[in-house]
Amino acid sequence: MNINYRKAIENEIGDIISRSDLPEDYAHARGVKEWVIKLRPDADWTLQLAAFAHDIERALSKKKVIRSEFSDYNEFKNAHALNSAKVIEEILDKYPFNRKVKNRILSLIRNHELGLTNDVDIAILKDADSLSFFEVNLLAYAERNDESEILSRMIWGYQRLSKRARQIVKEFHYENERLNEFLQRIVSLEEKKEKKN
Numbered sequence: 112m113n114i115n116y117r118k119a120i121e122n123e124i125g126d127i128i129s130r131s132d133l134p135e136d137y138a139h140a141r142g143v144k145e146w147v148i149k150l151r152p153d154a155d156w157t158l159q160l161a162a163f164a165h166d167i168e169r170a171l172s173k174k175k176v177i178r179s180e181f182s183d184y185n186e187f188k189n190a191h192a193l194n195s196a197k198v199i200e201e202i203l204d205k206y207p208f209n210r211k212v213k214n215r216i217l218s219l220i221r222n223h224e225l226g227l228t229n230d231v232d233i234a235i236l237k238d239a240d241s242l243s244f245f246e247v248n249l250l251a252y253a254e255r256n257d258e259s260e261i262l263s264r265m266i267w268g269y270q271r272l273s274k275r276a277r278q279i280v281k282e283f284h285y286e287n288e289r290l291n292e293f294l295q296r297i298v299s300l301e302e303k304k305e306k307k308n
């Protein structure tokens with residue numbers, strides 16, 4: 112794919128995400144891409160673009176999937192991933208794209224929340240997404256939600272991490288002591304579970 116098209120696509124996606132109502136969305140998109148490169152230094156453009164774009168629907172207030180319309184959190188997350196892929200497909204369709212590359216980007220985005228981790232790139236994307244959640248989004252999330260919601264979101268995020276990524280998150284420290292406490296609680300609970308298995 113022509114390098115100029117790549118830049119144009121990245122700019123178009125970046126413009127949309129930077130206008131999100133959620134102030135942390137742009138930093139998260141960049142953070143996920145950076146984590147992908149840290150976890151997989153040979154990550155190709157396809158994976159890097161999927162990392163940057165994976166949450167795009169959240170930036171579109173008229174199109175985005177609404178949490179309160181789902182009783183199940185995983186169903187909500189899956190609908191969000193599918194909707195993001197739909198938005199990205201509309202953008203990619205404006206460019207002369209190799210169908211295989213396009214389908215790969217869409218598949219990565221569709222599977223970034225709940226996909227099976229026997230696909231190495233999906234596993235990396237999920238780890239990068241959760242690492243950036245703990246690094247960037249959690250602070251903003253904690254300001255908007257009550258403690259039980261924060262704790263259950265942290266548990267959900269921690270449980271989807273690989274062993275390698277859990278080692279990284281374990282070392283995170285927050286200025287908000289409550290978040291440190293929650294994280295320690297989750298880490299020791301999950302370690303107990305790991306020992307049992």
Ligand SMILES: [Fe+2]
Nearest residue numbers: 139165166240
């Ligand atoms: Fe994300």
